[in-house]
Amino acid sequence: MNVHEKLAILADAAKYDASCASSGSKSTRPGSRIGSTEGMGICHSYTPDGRCVSLLKILLTNYCIYDCQYCVNRITSDVPRARFSTDEVVRLTLEFYRRNYIEGLFLSSGIIQDANYTMEHLVAVARTLRVEHGYGGYIHLKTIPRASGELIAEAGRWADRISVNIELPTEHDLVQLAPEKKRSDIEQSMTDIKVRIDAQRDDRQAGFSAPPFAPAGQSTQMIVGATPTPDADILATAHHLYSRRKMRRVYYSAYSPIPHADARLPAQTPPLVREHRLYQADWLLRFYGFQLEELVTPAKPNLDLDVDPKLAWALHHREQFPVDVNRADREMLLRIPGLGVKTVDRIIVSRRHRTLRADDLRKLRVPWSRVQHFVATADHKPRSQLLECPQLVRKLHPKVSSRQLSLFAEA
């Protein structure tokens, strides 16, 4: 099989992995001769949820000894198989990089023989790129739970970002669909990575010249919609990973039906908008001061697909609006549908100098047609009963098929 045939198989096999944003790496490695993580000569293309689309995203191999039911590469799947050598991945990365097709490499793999054997091969690619070719571009390596500490240390030394997939939202889901994987192993790997990231940061802060360890942090991916697990549990797991394992990002990946799938798996992919709502809720929890129980409750454990979670919260708390933008604290300003973090910060700076009017908000690039119902300014005082008006509520509830409301103001 030639390299192009392998590439067709192994790039296709990697498309199910969503956890490959390249954000976070701020500078090119010192002493490198090719490749840059900065913006020159390569196009960084981020989707609104932060994914970068300019990586060579491949598997080292799609052979796998595991039988995760949701995965097209599981041992019982009859897909065509292929395996790259270290040199083939290195050559492809450098060639694509030189042609400016990619910003970097995202490399994952099915599990061959065992965790250490697989990890050795992943690390060899990164090491060869960095040491033999002086490659300074972005590398994201997937790490394998239960791989040795030495291999994880070396992976973090050469890669900008490393990740371990949490796979499914709950331990119960994992037992059902991926019995060879253990939640405790996955979380232990995440903890080991976190400890190394923290140690490296502490050494640097103390003035020691410590070798780099995954400067863009660690991320993970969670498949949603493969089991009936509701958004409340998905977001609770994400919250746990952000707070306890210091994840840089949790990626939500809608389950894609695969050929000859287990009968317990759904026949259809969940609506894409569910993924989008989860990202919006994730953002609210991390940057907007929302608590999980404000977005999902035992009585309503799934996010509303028709309306973004911030607007849904506002419509359930109409008594808190309109918010006086000249007086409200930052926390309350962040709860106004249509206002993003940057816009809120601009409002706070501007109101120190003058009492804000509607025109001032427009000049601050506030999406006025949406925000006007929720804010009061010196010259604009909407009646709070306006939010009860059925036409207004309909206007703020666009159908899923129409353009989705943006949680993140174009700031």
Ligand code: SF4
């Ligand atoms: S270990 Fe990874 S590649 Fe192998 S079957 Fe499970 S999800 Fe697929």
